[in-house]
Amino acid sequence: MKRWIMVVPLAVFLLVAVFLYKGLFLKPDELPSAMIGKPFPAFALASVQGDRSLTQADLIGRPALVNVWGTWCPSCKVEHPYLNQLAEQGVVIHGVNYKDDNAAALKWLADFHNPYQLNIADQQGSLGLDLGVYGAPETFLIDANGIIRYKHVGVVDATVWREQLAPLYQGLVDEARP
Amino acid sequence: MRRWLAAAVLGLSLAGVAKAAIDTYQFRDDAERERYQQLTKELRCPKCQNQDIADSNAPIAADLRREIFRMLGEGKNNQQIVDFMVDRYGDFVRYKPALSGRTWLLWFGPGILLAGGFVVLALIVRRRRGQAVAGNTELSADERERLAKLLDKERTHD
Structure with a gap:
């Protein structure tokens, strides 16, 4: 019997352990967005309030968060108070009301406060499809030229804002300032 | 004679039910149906991972199936349809990823x-x-x- 064969089980165990340990911190449900670096897709949809029609040109001018939400989405309710807080701090937030009932959306905004500057009513989900949305809430960060720079899937809370979105947003604001 | 007629009518009604449960889309021909089935098997549902969009009941998978049906109707070829999906959802949605440095x-x-x-x-x-x-x-x-x-x-x- 050769000596080195006795080491094989230990080596295999260590190899598997390394991969399993790494697996603990993987988030397979967070896909990298294919939209990063691309312009915000073209659309022509009504606002949730129904008072005007919106196109991608309306998003250009200032860096902003574009938050995909719906009243059917429980996590959206979780993140809503934090969006209100961000809006109060002066962060520009636009909404995409994704595959929702418009009356329910209006009631939601009346009940829980409206943090959105513009709110796009995407009842058919066509804009969501062009954005590569696969679940709400999703939050895109666009620059002053309307280019998508970052996407966060899931609830935006204080930690996500502080660690991921805030530095990027601030960077874009500085970039936009001449 | 009457019994035979009744049996025939019953049989026809059964066929109708079976067809309605399977076919939600009307294809122009069998070739298009086959392409639809092949494409929905090759594309992965972004929400319910490890399911293809033919297999998944998630709303997003239904949307993507509808989108594929629409593009087939517009006469797009398979490559254009797959590119449409990859443009939006990334390489992740392909069960048959393109050969590249990463894959x-x-x-x-x-x-x-x-x-x-x-x-x-x-x-x-x-x-x-x-x-x-x-x-x-x-x-x-x-x-x-x-x-x-x-x-x-x-x-x-x-």
Whole structure:
């Protein structure tokens, strides 16, 4: 019997352990967005309030968060108070009301406060499809030229804002300032 | 006669039900239906991972199926449809990823492992065969004498 064969089980165990340990911190449900670096897709949809029609040109001018939400989405309710807080701090937030009932959306905004500057009513989900949305809430960060720079899937809370979105947003604001 | 008629009518109604449950989309011909089935099997649902969009009941999968049906109706080819999905959801949605610098290991990894296995197997077989040839199986004169003695002993005991 050769000596080195006795080491094989230990080596295999260590190899598997390394991969399993790494697996603990993987988030397979967070896909990298294919939209990063691309312009915000073209659309022509009504606002949730129904008072005007919106196109991608309306998003250009200032860096902003574009938050995909719906009243059917429980996590959206979780993140809503934090969006209100961000809006109060002066962060520009636009909404995409994704595959929702418009009356329910209006009631939601009346009940829980409206943090959105513009709110796009995407009842058919066509804009969501062009954005590569696969679940709400999703939050895109666009620059002053309307280019998508970052996407966060899931609830935006204080930690996500502080660690991921805030530095990027601030960077874009500085970039936009001449 | 009346019984036969009733049976025929019942049979027809059954066929209608079965068809409605399967076909939600009306295709122009069988070729288009086949392409639809192939595409929905090749594309992965972004929400319910590890399911293709043909298999998934998630709303997003239904949207993507509708989108594929629409594009088939517009006469787009398979490559255009797959590109449409990849543009929005990334390479992730392809169960058959394109061959690129990032995916060559996916494509060739299993083959490389298999070839490696054969190389190891061949090495082991060759070494074993070498040992068998090197090890002398013939008995030496001494050994033959001992064997004869042992056998003799056995026989005297009988």
